[in-house]
Amino acid sequence: MSDVEEYGFISKLIGPKKRWRAYKARAKQLPENYRAAVEAIERYMMHFVPTDGDSDASRFEDLADLFEQAAADGRSIREIVGENPVEFVEAFVGNYSAGGYVPARARKRLTEAIERAAGQGA
Template sequence: MTMSDAEKGGFISKVIGPKRRWRQYKARREQLPESYRTAVEAIERYMMHFVPTDGDSNASMFEDLANLFEQAAADATPIREIVGEDPVEFVEAFVQNYSEGGYVPARARKQLTDAITRATGEGTGKED
């Protein structure tokens, strides 16, 4: 059984599309100022491990995350104004637009919170 051209096009876009979007997202992430990039990478890690979604939802979610942090960096908005005092709560609210959510262990929540604290320079005297 062979695929029609239409089926091949749909299959290829499913395989290549999200990969291309992912590479574009990563390039955008790398252009962020260091503290914003660190925060985005922490949020990304958290979402990759604990947020079940499909490829298209993931791509949209990460693109929107990049948009949010690019705009915040352009406006010099402090990271804490974006994520608030509880970055876990921020991420869980953020991803509700893209998935049904999932179980997130306390350890992962602490890792995210600690990473955002490091990204903002809190406790080091070097705040963004």
């Protein structure tokens, strides 16, 4: 995907470029393991969650809020997402949209990424 195509995709997905950049800057400031978890959740949502222009930007901003607050409180990643990150993301997204079909491979990838970020996997 070229930069132009990616920009168009992201603009359609989350709205204004300024909000996306602000979200990414916030995510980048998280401690490394929290950032890895946020990136895994973000990747999962971008590929497997239906888009809704009105709620997408809010969804990503709220994800950053959640992980910023958890990091400040010293809560572990598992305290945030629980033992099943797929259920966490689907419940989180359920607050914004009706959700959608997610292939098993994507669920496994998310679960493994969270395990690594939480220090419980390879």
